[in-house]
Amino acid sequence: MSDxxxxxxxxxxTDCEKRYGTIIALTGVSLEVHAGEVTCVLGDNxxxxxxxxxxxxxxxxxxxxxxxxxxxxxxxxxxxEALERGIATxxxxxxxxxxxxxxxxxxxGSEVRKGxxxxxxxxxxxxxxxxxxxxxxxxxxxxxxxxxxxxLSGGERQCVAIARAVYxxxxxxxxxxxxxxxxxxxxxxxxxxxxxxxxxGLGVVFITHNPHHAYPVGDxxxxxNRGRPLGDFARDEITRERLTALMxxxxxxxxLSHELEGAAATDTALGRVAEEFEHEVAELSIRKTPPExxx
Amino acid sequence: MSHAxxxxxxxxxxxxxIARRSPLARLLARPETGSLAGAVxxxxxxxxxxxPFRGLDALATILYASSxxxxxxxxxxxxxxxxxxxxxxxxxxxxxxxxxxxLSFQLTMNVWVGVALALLLALGVGALNGYLVMKTGIPxxxxxxxxxxxxxxxxxxxxxxxxxxxxxxxxxxxxxxxxAQKIFAAEWxxxxxxLRISVLWWLLFTAIATWTLLRTRVGNWIFxxxxxxxxxxxxxxxxxxVKIGLFMTVGFLAWFTGMxxxxxxxxxxxxxxxxxxxxxxxxxxxxxxxxxxxxGSAVGAATGAFIFGMTTQGIVYAGWNPDWFKFFLGAxxxxxxLLNLWVRRRTEAAR
Numbered sequence: 001m002s003d004x005x006x007x008x009x010x011x012x013x014t015d016c017e018k019r020y021g022t023i024i025a026l027t028g029v030s031l032e033v034h035a036g037e038v039t040c041v042l043g044d045n046x047x048x049x050x051x052x053x054x055x056x057x058x059x060x061x062x063x064x065x066x067x068x069x070x071x072x073x074x075x076x077x078x079x080x081e082a083l084e085r086g087i088a089t090x091x092x093x094x095x096x097x098x099x100x101x102x103x104x105x106x107x108x109g110s111e112v113r114k115g116x117x118x119x120x121x122x123x124x125x126x127x128x129x130x131x132x133x134x135x136x137x138x139x140x141x142x143x144x145x146x147x148x149x150x151x152l153s154g155g156e157r158q159c160v161a162i163a164r165a166v167y168x169x170x171x172x173x174x175x176x177x178x179x180x181x182x183x184x185x186x187x188x189x190x191x192x193x194x195x196x197x198x199x200x201g202l203g204v205v206f207i208t209h210n211p212h213h214a215y216p217v218g219d220x221x222x223x224x225n226r227g228r229p230l231g232d233f234a235r236d237e238i239t240r241e242r243l244t245a246l247m248x249x250x251x252x253x254x255x256l257s258h259e260l261e262g263a264a265a266t267d268t269a270l271g272r273v274a275e276e277f278e279h280e281v282a283e284l285s286i287r288k289t290p291p292e293x294x295x
Numbered sequence: 296m297s298h299a300x301x302x303x304x305x306x307x308x309x310x311x312x313i314a315r316r317s318p319l320a321r322l323l324a325r326p327e328t329g330s331l332a333g334a335v336x337x338x339x340x341x342x343x344x345x346x347p348f349r350g351l352d353a354l355a356t357i358l359y360a361s362s363x364x365x366x367x368x369x370x371x372x373x374x375x376x377x378x379x380x381x382x383x384x385x386x387x388x389x390x391x392x393x394x395x396x397x398l399s400f401q402l403t404m405n406v407w408v409g410v411a412l413a414l415l416l417a418l419g420v421g422a423l424n425g426y427l428v429m430k431t432g433i434p435x436x437x438x439x440x441x442x443x444x445x446x447x448x449x450x451x452x453x454x455x456x457x458x459x460x461x462x463x464x465x466x467x468x469x470x471x472x473x474x475a476q477k478i479f480a481a482e483w484x485x486x487x488x489x490l491r492i493s494v495l496w497w498l499l500f501t502a503i504a505t506w507t508l509l510r511t512r513v514g515n516w517i518f519x520x521x522x523x524x525x526x527x528x529x530x531x532x533x534x535x536x537v538k539i540g541l542f543m544t545v546g547f548l549a550w551f552t553g554m555x556x557x558x559x560x561x562x563x564x565x566x567x568x569x570x571x572x573x574x575x576x577x578x579x580x581x582x583x584x585x586x587x588x589x590x591g592s593a594v595g596a597a598t599g600a601f602i603f604g605m606t607t608q609g610i611v612y613a614g615w616n617p618d619w620f621k622f623f624l625g626a627x628x629x630x631x632x633l634l635n636l637w638v639r640r641r642t643e644a645a646r
Contacts, residue, residue: 080531095529097522099589100515108519109530111512121510 008071009034010172010203011056011087016065018051025051026227029065032220033172033203038194040206040214042247043224049207052224053176056205057089058082086171090161090178098150102142103131105149106164130167138163138196155186159193166197173197174205179213191217211247215240223247326583327595329634333581333627334598334605341609348612355488361604362497363552364574365597369497369504370548371572372579372596374541376508378521378588379428379435381545383420383443385571390446391417391553392563393454396463405471414550420446421546425539447569454565467561479551480558493555497597500548504593517541522589577624578603581631602627 011033018026026048033039043049054060055067058076067074069085076082079089096105107127114123131145140159142152149157158178165173175194179187194217197204208214214221221238223230223246230246231238261274341348367384374381391413399409424442428435451461458464466472481492508514516537519527528534557563580586581602582595603624610620 091529093526095523095526097519097526097589099522100518104515104518108515108527109532111515113512120512121506122512122515124510 007035008068010070011205012066012068012071013052013056013062014066014068016052016055016062016067018048018055018060019063024227026055026062026224029222029224029227029229030232031056031205031222033205034219035171035203036198036201037219038198038204038206038217039220039222040208040218041222041224042208042211042214042243043230044209044247046226047224048227049209049224050176051227053089053174053205053207056082056087056172056174058087086169087174088165088168088170088172089174089176090158090165091176092178092180096149096157096161099148101146102135102149102152102160103128103145106131106134106145106160106167110168134163134167135160138166138193140193153186154182155189158182158190162190162193162197166200166202170202172203172205174207176207177209178206179208179210187213209247211240211243215243326590326592327598328583329631330582330595330598330602333631334602337602337605337609341605341613345609345613348609351488353608353612355490355494357601357604357608358494358497359491359604360607361597361601362491362493363555364571364578364603365497365600366493366500366552366555367545367548367571368575368578368582368596368600369500369593370541370545371575372582372584372591372593373504373508373517374545375576375579375584375586376521376588376591377517377538377541378524379538379541380439380576381421381424381542382436382439382572383424383446384439384545384549384575385568385573386443386446386450387417387420387546387549387568388553388556388571389450389563389565389568390420391550392557393450393463393565395554396466396557396563397454397457399469399471400464400466401457403469406466406469406475407471410475410554413553414547417546417550417553418543419546421543421549422539424546425542428542429535429538443572450565450568461565463557463563463565465562466557472558475554476558479554496551496555497600500551501593501597508593513537513540518589520588574603577628581627583631599631 009032011031013029013031016026016029016031017024029048029052031039031041031052041049041052051060055062058079058081061067061075069087074085076085082089097108100108103124104127107130112123112127112130113120114126115121128145132142135142135145138159140156140163142156149160152160162173162175162178178190178194182190191213194204194206198217206214206218219235221231221233221235221243223232223243233243261278263274347353367388371381371384394416395406395409395413397409398404398412399406402408420442424435424439427433427438431438454461454463477492479492483490483492506514508517516527516532519530519532520534520537524534553563556567578599579591579596581599582592582597584591584595606623606627607617607620610617610623
């Protein structure tokens with residue numbers, strides 16, 4: 001990975017600021033995405049994660065700051081242009097059509113055809129086989145590429161959307177909360193594909209509010225809070241606990257804990273809540289040893 | 296989390312879980328299956344109760360009746376798969392034939408001039424419907440309801456204004472009538488059977504629509520814009536162009552049906568066509584199109600039209616009071632809708 005560090009990063013955002021009218025959605029945010037690395041963007045609701053995605057994906061421009069792709073300053077007019085530069089975004093709704101077969105979804109908008117003129121038709125066999133192979137290479141074991149994509153589980157659909165972006169030449173993959181609506185096992189499946197994409201040499205921007213999902217796969221962590229960077233850490237500079245505490249706004253948590261205790265003096269039901277809360281806050285600060293990083 | 300990337304096994308190795316989906320299950324999952332089964336049942340039913348229904352000449356009559364509904368129903372089905380409605384299709388048929396006949400007659404020109412201008416008008420109405428729906432985001436139900444009423448008013452008022460009556464003039468002795476009739480409304484005598492060209496056109500349009508839907512990029516896009524418009528747009532499908540094209544296809548086949556009527560009967564009543572738009576939609580729905588879009592087939596719409604033709608004619612052949620017809624039509628629609636609902640639930644919920 002060291003050789004990629006010397007090259008210009010795939011995506012570099014420097015001191016980005018974005019305003020919606022008088023509201024400052026982002027300010028002073030910098031971000032680098034290198035090939036074969038996963039950059040996690042963490043933050044609670046309203047932290048500016050969505051705005052950041054939209055800037056990188058070419059839907060919005062920075063009002064101030066510099067956006068570079070492979071060392072070259074850019075200003076995208078549309079998400080289409082960003083896509084042409086290899087920056088693919090997988091949104092939460094995944095942009096799939098649930099009644100259509102998996103292979104038709106995989107190639108939707110980029111259909112492969114054979115024949116000329118009025119006889120130009122879909123190369124169905126090629127698309128079916130390619131879908132099967134590509135999904136298999138991403139480690140997705142699909143029953144049947146002819147089944148409507150709506151019959152797949154949430155995690156599988158997410159993986160199809162990722163595999164599609166990878167196949168169509170994405171260099172940078174932006175994943176908008178891919179694990180948010182998933183169960184534990186399914187989230188694990190998606191995290192595994194993020195690792196696969198990374199191993200294939202893609203730069204991944206993984207947006208999430210869950211530090212337990214971010215920590216195992218991330219190489220860099222950018223934490224946002226109310227539109228401002230709260231910290232930018234390499235993996236060896238931070239522990240999972242510190243990440244969780246920062247993410248939740250550790251000091252605010254302790255403050256809340258104290259307030260609950262005060263209120264508990266007059267209300268026994270609240271007392272139990274406060275006790276549990278205190279316990280959790282304590283646990284966050286006690287466990288300092290980082291867990292075994294994934295190989 | 297294992298680092299080892301599994302080597303790609305040959306994808307042709309069958310998964311043991313695939314076997315469960317039998318050919319029968321695949322057939323049942325097709326949108327038109329329900330209507331095909333329904334068509335067989337209705338055919339057998341009338342075959343049993345109505346002896347005149349059994350002859351080949353009866354079949355030719357049924358096919359002709361089906362084709363006048365089936366041709367526009369093909370386009371309406373494509374539009375419904377694309378997630379939109381067109382309530383103006385029924386009167387647009389009449390508008391097209393009125394324009395063709397009255398323009399040719401008033402200007403004493405070759406009827407082909409009127410036919411061509413009527414085509415432009417029909418495509419224009421389709422484009423306007425599509426443009427308004429896409430530009431304003433108003434549901435197509437409302438937009439085309441408005442064009443339906445406007446066209447209906449124009450049909451009646453302009454015909455009255457020009458001819459002083461409620462019908463267009465007879466154009467059968469005008470230049471070009473013979474050649475136009477050969478194209479739009481030819482009738483052949485095949486071994487004592489009267490075979491109408493519109494039946495062949497109906498089959499051809501159904502075949503083209505089926506090919507387009509299942510084998511071309513445009514077909515893929517039609518399913519996508521009807522199934523999930525924003526997703527389709529996100530992956531680069533030109534949603535607006537696809538939908539406007541679908542509305543124009545309805546315009547084209549409404550025009551074609553109008554020409555068939557005009558050159559079959561030589562003259563057109565200006566109040567005709569009202570209510571037919573529902574027959575097209577019913578044919579499409581009986582054929583498995585979902586009202587919500589994204590699912591359906593052209594073969595299904597053709598089968599729906601055939602069921603319609605069989606029922607209208609079958610009731611006559613059976614010697615029943617035709618007042619019952621609408622009841623049967625309603626019952627079939629309800630049955631088809633329930634079947635579609637069941638199919639979709641299975642498709643969307645099955646794991």
